[in-house]
Amino acid sequence: MTGVMRRFSAALAAAAMAVSIVPFADISAYAEYAATHPEGFVYADGSKFMCDGSPYYYGGTNCYYLTYKSKSEVKNVFDDASKMGLKVIRIWGNLDVGKKTGEIDSQSGHETFEGNNDGTGEKDGVYFQYWDDEAGKPVVNEGEDGLRHLDYIIKQAEEHDMKLVITFTNYWEAFGGMGQYVKWYQMSQGKSVGNSKVDEKDTCDFYTNETIKGWYKDYIKTLLNHTNYYTGEKLMDSEAVFSWELSNEPRCTVDEFCKDDILYNWAKEMSAYVKSIDPHHMVSVGDEGFYNLGYQEAARQDLPSSAYSGYYGVDFDKLMTIDTVDFGTPHMYVDQWGFDLGDDDLEWIKRHAQTTSSADKPIIFEEFGLTDKTKRDAAYSDWLDIVTGDYYEGVEYQGFNYWMIASYLDDGTLYQDYDGYTVYGPEGIEKTDSTRTLMMNAAAKMEKKNIVNTTDKST
Template identity: 35%
Template sequence: MVECFFCFANFVTTANGEFLLNGMRFRFLGTNCYYLHYSSDEVIDDLLISASQMNLEVLRIWGFLDGESYCRSKKTYMHPSIGVFGIPETVSGVKNGFERLDYIIQKAKTVDIKLIIVLVNNWDDFGGMNQYVNWFNEKHHDDFYTNEKIKQEYKKYIEYLLNRINVYTNIAYKDEPTIMAWELANEPRCETDKSGRTLLNWVREMSEFIKSIDQNHLVGVGDEGFFNSHSNFYPYKNFASWTYSGFSGVDWERLLSIESIDFATFHLYPTHWQVPNNEIEPWGLKWIEDHIKMAKSFSKPVILEEFGVPKTVENRSQIYELWLKKFYELGGDGAMFWMLAAKGEGRDKDLNGYFPDYDGFRVLNDDSLEAKIFRKIAQVIGRNAN
């Protein structure tokens, strides 16, 4: 057996409930961007340079594009059909999404940004779990977690990705220190099993499978952090009580007990979860506190990996600042706002040349108050802090 050349240098690891990078504690502010894996070099460069200028140290991206129709709509092929990874011989004039990932990785390396790569979507955007369900003629979204043929196809995709050799760096993904972590899914839910057991078993099986191939990288769930009813935490003023009740089939506490899950993730979207606008700030502060307490009880690092308040909320920038202040004061390890955008192209471009603000959460590297707050916090928290 050949020893890994890198010997864990520049890989993010964990110890005593914290992230470590080259022997030092690694805390960060980062962001998300879902459109890079079907974008041009110019767009990828612009986004990563913008992130670097904002002192953002981690970028969470999609590592999937499932289904012929979704691949065709983006003119980028990754996983168009069962067992097919890349561009089929019958298709021409499109991009290879894996080559796009190769390029993202090598560009991120040049600007010293770590990547968290997500492996499938809970939602139908870019194919997701329902595409797997449809491939195998099953009937319900949650069959993704239990059907053996579906699970084997997902594992084949993972194995292909982890063993891929980057055409720009000549390094296998499983040996690439620019990749910080793999995440099993974006916001997985299993509402047909409120106990959380189905999702728990799937997470254990898939995280152990990744570890059997790749011992270099961290593995996370990528979930929203929903509690189950046996938890000792309760929602602020009972708003969005379903996020604490097990309604979504997620049991955050038990997910953290899985040995092959290295860190905790949670998301924060009060307006999407029916919290009134005038209660967004305190509800979010309680949500942050509850998650950090539980993650630390398992001695695992914790990432607030998606959060957002629509621009229609008047005090959005103040809310962001207070949330992040509380998160880091309580010992949080990394926070990642949704989402940084930069240059757009084709139909995905507004009148000013930027990727459009489709969901109302977009942040640009500009003179906005939000951008100024993020740059300031990133400078204080990150590796280059004084």
């Protein structure tokens, strides 16, 4: 039985007690509800998340390396996250490379590619899309060294009763990202391209070039209709998917002050496209939450200019007006953005919650980090107090995903803390154990908000 049929059957079985489960006056109303909200799927209801008619608050994390590591290394992360009480992991659903060379690297034993936007392109021999000269377009690799890695992550999420935020691409060059699409277009025009990242100006062609947009839509369609090797379900039928995300941290600096609404128009078109294929899962933009107030207004309010002025071509207020975007996803890196601790950081978190509340949409604190470990616990404590609703009256988030969890590799060592933000999942890692405890306590606070229906729906 497929996932959709199983959930529909469960909905029909539950319909007999619909009056005691959900506030509908008749069975037909409940049937309509069940058809638009499949069992186990999280959905936005005003400014809240709901799942099976109950509130859904969560604590979670990010982990980009899951998509290319071994099964045991993937399982290590899920085991650790489960022990921490985390419910949602945000992962990369993209890993794009250039064109096959037909050669094998003598040291790694992996297939090699040329025209990559990110170094050698593949990660430990894994890649999701590559350029095919004969087809004249990018081709999806659904095999053992491709999407089957994503399939296994979804399987682990289901087994651990967890959910996933899955991105479609990346603004940055890591894992290929938008720049790889630009390189593919250059290849289609017969241009010679090397293994170096596309500059920022050319990256923004991703949002407006119709051929590139078509390739991006093709990938979305293939991914959503891809059948999971381990579960037999299409990805769009999986309750382990929390939401689809258009991109990691999209920006468009060539459209300063959003004068042409480049990012807004792209997000509106692409979120509607995702919903046209998969109307049941939520969609988010994945942006950092930058505002478009203009330099003068940012200065008048004494706000950090780059994050609030419109410099990055992002207008968080306007993005939240898109009907097919379900919730807000602000990020925050105070040491990269020049924010003052105890001032700019608190205002940033509060303001975004107020913005989404006005738009009647939920919000998650999707990425955040601080490298200074002498200040980190105190700062995280303040931030998480806001997120969990214990700092400003009437201000709360529906979820958070700290950057980032990591665990043990197959050789017994810990995955390296490359960016300085890692909070390790295993207990007893001295350098991050106190921060790990903070995350666990905040996740427990969020879980306590979930008043779940007690009716036994299997009856």
